[in-house]
Amino acid sequence: MITEALIWAIFLLPLGSFAFSALVVRPFFNRYSLVSGIVTIGALGTAFAFSIWTLRSVIVHHDLNFEPIEWLEVGGATIEMGLLIDPLTAIMLVVVTGVSLLVQSYSLGYMEGDKSFCRYYSYMSLFTAAMLGLVLASNIIQLYVFWELVGVSSYLLIGFWHERPAAAAAAKKAFIITRIGDVGFLIAILYLFAKADEFAAAGLNAFHIPDIWQAAQPEAALGAVLGGTALTWLALGIFAGAAGKSGQFPLHAWLPDAMEGPTPVSALIHAATMVAAGVFLVARFFPVFEHSADAMMVVALVGAFTAVFAATMGLVMNDIKRVMAYSTISQLGYMMAALGLGLYAPAIFHLVTHAAFKALLFLGAGSVNHATGTFDMRYMGGLRRVMPVTYVLVLMSGLSLVGIIPLAGFWSKDEILLGAWDGSSVLDTWVNRVTFSALLAGVIMTAFYTIRMIILTFHGEFRGGVETELMEKAQTVPAGAADHGGVHLHESPLVMVLPMVVLGIAAVALGYLANPQWDMGIPKHWITGFLADGLGAALGLEGHGEALEFSWWMALVSTGAALAGVLLALVIYLRRKGKGADPLEHAGPLHTLLAQKYYVDTLYEDVIVRKGFFKVIAGTLDWIDRNLVDGIVDLIGWFFRNIGSAIGKFQTGQVQAYATGIAFGILAIILALLLAQ
Amino acid sequence: MSFEAFLIVAAILFCIGLFGALARRNVLVVLMSIELMFNAVNVTLVAMAKYLAPAALQDDISSVLTGQVFAVFIVTVAAAEIALGLGIVFAMYRTNESVDLTEATQLRH
Numbered sequence: 001m002i003t004e005a006l007i008w009a010i011f012l013l014p015l016g017s018f019a020f021s022a023l024v025v026r027p028f029f030n031r032y033s034l035v036s037g038i039v040t041i042g043a044l045g046t047a048f049a050f051s052i053w054t055l056r057s058v059i060v061h062h063d064l065n066f067e068p069i070e071w072l073e074v075g076g077a078t079i080e081m082g083l084l085i086d087p088l089t090a091i092m093l094v095v096v097t098g099v100s101l102l103v104q105s106y107s108l109g110y111m112e113g114d115k116s117f118c119r120y121y122s123y124m125s126l127f128t129a130a131m132l133g134l135v136l137a138s139n140i141i142q143l144y145v146f147w148e149l150v151g152v153s154s155y156l157l158i159g160f161w162h163e164r165p166a167a168a169a170a171a172k173k174a175f176i177i178t179r180i181g182d183v184g185f186l187i188a189i190l191y192l193f194a195k196a197d198e199f200a201a202a203g204l205n206a207f208h209i210p211d212i213w214q215a216a217q218p219e220a221a222l223g224a225v226l227g228g229t230a231l232t233w234l235a236l237g238i239f240a241g242a243a244g245k246s247g248q249f250p251l252h253a254w255l256p257d258a259m260e261g262p263t264p265v266s267a268l269i270h271a272a273t274m275v276a277a278g279v280f281l282v283a284r285f286f287p288v289f290e291h292s293a294d295a296m297m298v299v300a301l302v303g304a305f306t307a308v309f310a311a312t313m314g315l316v317m318n319d320i321k322r323v324m325a326y327s328t329i330s331q332l333g334y335m336m337a338a339l340g341l342g343l344y345a346p347a348i349f350h351l352v353t354h355a356a357f358k359a360l361l362f363l364g365a366g367s368v369n370h371a372t373g374t375f376d377m378r379y380m381g382g383l384r385r386v387m388p389v390t391y392v393l394v395l396m397s398g399l400s401l402v403g404i405i406p407l408a409g410f411w412s413k414d415e416i417l418l419g420a421w422d423g424s425s426v427l428d429t430w431v432n433r434v435t436f437s438a439l440l441a442g443v444i445m446t447a448f449y450t451i452r453m454i455i456l457t458f459h460g461e462f463r464g465g466v467e468t469e470l471m472e473k474a475q476t477v478p479a480g481a482a483d484h485g486g487v488h489l490h491e492s493p494l495v496m497v498l499p500m501v502v503l504g505i506a507a508v509a510l511g512y513l514a515n516p517q518w519d520m521g522i523p524k525h526w527i528t529g530f531l532a533d534g535l536g537a538a539l540g541l542e543g544h545g546e547a548l549e550f551s552w553w554m555a556l557v558s559t560g561a562a563l564a565g566v567l568l569a570l571v572i573y574l575r576r577k578g579k580g581a582d583p584l585e586h587a588g589p590l591h592t593l594l595a596q597k598y599y600v601d602t603l604y605e606d607v608i609v610r611k612g613f614f615k616v617i618a619g620t621l622d623w624i625d626r627n628l629v630d631g632i633v634d635l636i637g638w639f640f641r642n643i644g645s646a647i648g649k650f651q652t653g654q655v656q657a658y659a660t661g662i663a664f665g666i667l668a669i670i671l672a673l674l675l676a677q
Numbered sequence: 678m679s680f681e682a683f684l685i686v687a688a689i690l691f692c693i694g695l696f697g698a699l700a701r702r703n704v705l706v707v708l709m710s711i712e713l714m715f716n717a718v719n720v721t722l723v724a725m726a727k728y729l730a731p732a733a734l735q736d737d738i739s740s741v742l743t744g745q746v747f748a749v750f751i752v753t754v755a756a757a758e759i760a761l762g763l764g765i766v767f768a769m770y771r772t773n774e775s776v777d778l779t780e781a782t783q784l785r786h
Contacts, residue, residue, distance in 0.1 A: 652785065653781075653784060653785025654779060655781070656779075659698060659699055663695060
């Protein structure tokens with residue numbers, strides 16, 4: 001059984017490699033920056049091994065309880081720091097360290113020759129450390145600290161090539177939009193702080209996460225500390241933070257822009273781990289959410305809407321990474337919807353498989369970019385001949401995303417669809433129906449945009465890469481292209497391909513390995529059962545939600561929907577020759593609406609920011625500053641300037657005038673004294 | 678003669694001196710008016726020394742003399758002050774070619 005120190009080491013190792021890269025290698029040995037990459041990979045490899053060990057310990061011993069360390073005492077509330085090791089944490093640890101390890105290895109090839117190689121690895125280590133801290137946190141304040149730290153490292157990495165204005169703007173946008181959601185999370189924490197005394201009276205700590213779970217249980221011995229409307233608002237506050245991080249509508253606008261960062265960053269942060277932190281957060285507080293039907297309904301509807309909404313935009317994007325970004329938002333919508341429907345374990349299962357195949361898709365996009373120098377699919381094509389390994393891997397992960405049996409994505413998505421069809425007993429019937437229909441529609445669109453992306457990139461004739469793009473757009477810096485300028489069509493180096501192969505194996509096999517539908521050495525429904533038991537054990541209940549039985553007809557329906565999308569894309573795009581306009585442009589205004597991202601960016605930037613903030617709020621404040629504040633200051637200045645010259649008039653220089661003043665002054669004083677007596 | 682009569686005379690003297698000091702333009706006249714005010718005070722001091730000393734202390738010469746000594750003091754100081762004042766008047770006459778007080782405003786501002 002693993003010790004507490006080794007679990008802390010999972011978090012401290014990446015932190016140490018961050019400190020080493022940032023404080024030692026970069027200032028003193030920047031010439032040997034490769035060292036920072038190797039140190040990071042070594043630290044993560046060790047952390048990965050410890051994570052596997054943790055997972056094993058949790059499987060064997062179920063809950064590992066560690067005493068938290070007291071950190072601060074504020075009023076009646078005690079803030080502690082500690083480890084919360086349950087099945088959810090253990091699985092997330094393996095996912096985060098595993099994907100991070102593979103992405104860091106890949107980056108050795110992708111970032112080779114970048115002048116900020118060392119900075120890249122220190123940021124990546126910082127991110128991984130923060131993400132692991134977030135996963136391990138047993139205290140909501142501790143969790144919040146790492147939550148923000150994850151946001152900061154995301155900001156740093158999106159703006160990694162900060163000399164490009166688009167990257168700097170995207171980093172700022174990501175930071176601000178996620179911050180809007182974080183306000184809700186912060187308010188939820190403050191509410192807990194306000195209730196600290198009531199928690200203490202029930203023998204609970206208001207910030208300790210398992211205690212918050214207990215407080216929300218209506219059947220608790222002392223009666224629920226949290227309940228009714230307050231519970232709903234608390235859950236919605238937490239969900240606001242989660243929606244910001246996970247790019248749920250209406251806070252989704254930052255994620256596509258975040259693709260300005262280096263591609264391995266997109267793979268690790270904006271596909272596999274950080275954006276899944278929102279889903280993790282809702283899952284972490286699932287025992288709170290499930291006692292508020294209203295909050296669950298909001299989560300389910302927002303998730304379902306986002307799943308469809310983002311998928312429609314993914315249909316028309318020309319930038320390969322943006323297609324994947326919208327796909328990520330859409331898949332996160334699936335997870336949120338699943339959580340809203342009470343499908344705790346399927347949501348996390350989908351998170352795990354999604355982390356594998358979406359990270360692989362992004363790494364594939366990076367690999368393609370490595371060869372063509374661009375991300376614009378209009379200038380790609382025909383790459384399957386020069387990059388066969390990348391092609392096969394992207395095809396597999398793409399089909400896994402689509403949900404083709406028997407790839408990993410099929411099993412997790414099928415589980416969610418099946419659960420959505422059965423519906424949740426706490427929600428109204430119409431919510432169940434709407435969610436299910438939205439998710440099924442999402443499947444068709446997912447299939448369509450994935451196949452479209454693969455055909456545009458890998459099939460047909462090669463359309464010139466970055467050189468043609470530059471010529472046609474007559475610009476000096478390719479939009480969205482990294483500094484891998486120039487077209488040199490070839491397969492990526494082994495250091496990049498190897499991590500992709502490992503992820504490819506996961507994208508294919510994770511479905512059976514984690515959650516087999518039949519007993520095959522691994523227990524049936526292993527991961528969902530494991531998660532559900534963990535949740536039940538934490539609440540002191542026996543069994544929490546039954547594992548869903550595999551249903552052939554649901555598999556047929558979802559596969560049918562996926563195949564319909566695949567066929568549609570094949571028919572439209574495979575027949576197309578040369579580089580004419582995208583066939584979808586025939587849809588006219590609908591295409592424009594989608595290509596303009598439903599004008600949401602326009603709404604946010606032009607209407608809310610420019611007109612709302614700049615004109616109304618900033619304008620009013622500017623007027624107040626100019627007229628009211630400056631006016632008062634000017635008035636004071638004017639008063640003393642003029643009172644000076646007015647009083648100066650008395651200064652005649654006439655001795656007798658002064659003497660008269662003194663004489664009458666004394667007289668007045670004497671009179672006053674006499675009168676006062 | 679009563680104590681009040683002394684005070685009335687002193688007050689009249691003081692007022693004449695004050696009026697002269699405030700209203701006349703000639704520095705010499707102003708200096709003389711100041712002299713008048715000094716002497717008004719002297720008269721008061723001497724009168725008070727005579728009338729206000731407590732009966733029990735009438736035999737103690739020092740208590741009676743206090744006011745008179747002050748008066749002599751003032752006479753001495755006034756003489757010194759006039760010497761100084763006349764020196765300033767001379768300096769003023771050299772720069773202004775007049776002893777008119779209203780013209781002596783160089784120190785203003």
